[in-house]
Amino acid sequence: MTRAATIDVLVVEDDPVAAEAHALHVSRAPGFRTVGTAHSATQALRFLENARAAGRPVDLTLLDLHLPDGHGLQLCRTLRAAGHGTDIIAVTSARELTTVRQAVSAGVVQYLLKPFAAATLHERLDRYARYRASLARTGEATGQDEVDQAFAVLRTSERSTLPKGLSAPTLEAVATVLQHADGSLSAAAAGVRAGVSRITARRYLEHLVDTGLAVREPRYGQVGRPELCYRARNMSGS
Amino acid sequence: MTRAATIDVLVVEDDPVAAEAHALHVSRAPGFRTVGTAHSATQALRFLENARAAGRPVDLTLLDLHLPDGHGLQLCRTLRAAGHGTDIIAVTSARELTTVRQAVSAGVVQYLLKPFAAATLHERLDRYARYRASLARTGEATGQDEVDQAFAVLRTSERSTLPKGLSAPTLEAVATVLQHADGSLSAAAAGVRAGVSRITARRYLEHLVDTGLAVREPRYGQVGRPELCYRARNMSGS
DNA sequence: CACGTTTGCGTTCATAGAGTTCACGGCTGA
DNA sequence: TCAGCCGTGAACTCTATGAACGCAAACGTG
Known part of the structure; x- marks a missing residue:
């Protein structure tokens, strides 16, 4: 892979305890590194700006949509408008279908409902890593198939294996x-x-x-x- | 069969001939209606603004990334920043993988490589219609499953031929x-x-x-x- | 403090439907 | 005509569920 091996992650989460927990789980995932946490949209934006200015743009942001100083999706739009390329996994308890739809159009790569098991987060991160790997190769897609494949890797859900007797x-x-x-x-x-x-x-x-x-x-x-x-x-x- | 409320589509395409062709194909898809065509980013933005102001926001935009007055992805970001919720299918001959990646983060729902068969466009439109239907229900997701399903419908590529063993x-x-x-x-x-x-x-x-x-x-x-x-x-x- | 009472836990097991495997019959192409 | 493939369904195994039942744990009473 021509890319840097580790994927730099910013955790944006209102609640400090949950933020810590998320950061810990991310760091445990192989190939991922938590480079910072933010507890508000303002903090998040500042962090991303600084990281980019320092030449180490954040690859992935774990974004809680409920923030003290605004909605996470608004932050998404602000980021995109400012040309930030960081991918975003929405991590939220917001179950409204309209929110899901808006998240998609705001360029969220995954949408994870709280509460979730650590294994679920791991599975999603792994999936994201694969998506990234499939597009990391510099050059051009050989065809529609390759593009589709990248989308599918990102979006198809993989059922985590449950103990026998549970559905x-x-x-x-x-x-x-x-x-x-x-x-x-x-x-x-x-x-x-x-x-x-x-x-x-x-x-x-x-x-x-x-x-x-x-x-x-x-x-x-x-x-x-x-x-x-x-x-x-x-x-x-x- | 009672059809869904029609999905209003704007075709944004540099080349007038191709634009016509796309518009025609879209109109042929059941449940879809071409409400306009634009040949530049400026035109597209104006059209979307007007449609929104008129209370008939465009549901879906077929967007060529190569436009005379700017890149399509930049238009995406502008739209998001302005709060436009229209979904976007990128229709382009740009095969660079970095472009694909940027498209995802800009909130593009599908990425279609030119040239493509009419059947391919149809299949993608149908898929989008299903995605839309799955989120049209007002209310809340019953769980992660439902969210995943919506993502999967949108992103999984479907072979037009049925899987083996089905007729x-x-x-x-x-x-x-x-x-x-x-x-x-x-x-x-x-x-x-x-x-x-x-x-x-x-x-x-x-x-x-x-x-x-x-x-x-x-x-x-x-x-x-x-x-x-x-x-x-x-x-x-x- | 000991013992009965009360209430819900936790386990075992029957059950019915899920899911899989594999053999058959028909169609297709040579 | 024959060979191979494909869609179907019968038989079978597996799995998720709920009823029944004995037991455990706290309270009440003497």
């Missing part, structure tokens, strides 16, 4: 229920909301605990065995 | 059954209605999911493994 849609459903619940939920309550049995809900909740996306907390006070509740561990500050 | 008439039959069913169908039910086995029905339903024409949704509640149901994705913008 992706159910996991999605349970995770969503847990995220949208304010406070914590018992397995039974989560089951009802997700439309599955307590047993199934518990299975997936335990998986979420295993992967670090949820935490268990017993709830005492009532007569009988304490109720075991689950709470989404928020990777977002929003 | 056009059967696909037609299964698709029709699914369209006419109110609500969702299990593979078995679809098979019965289409007059094929569950296995065959499943094959074609999966293909429909891959191409973004259908969605899967598990149905819980009964004892035993959950039933996996398929639902035709609504192509009409409500």
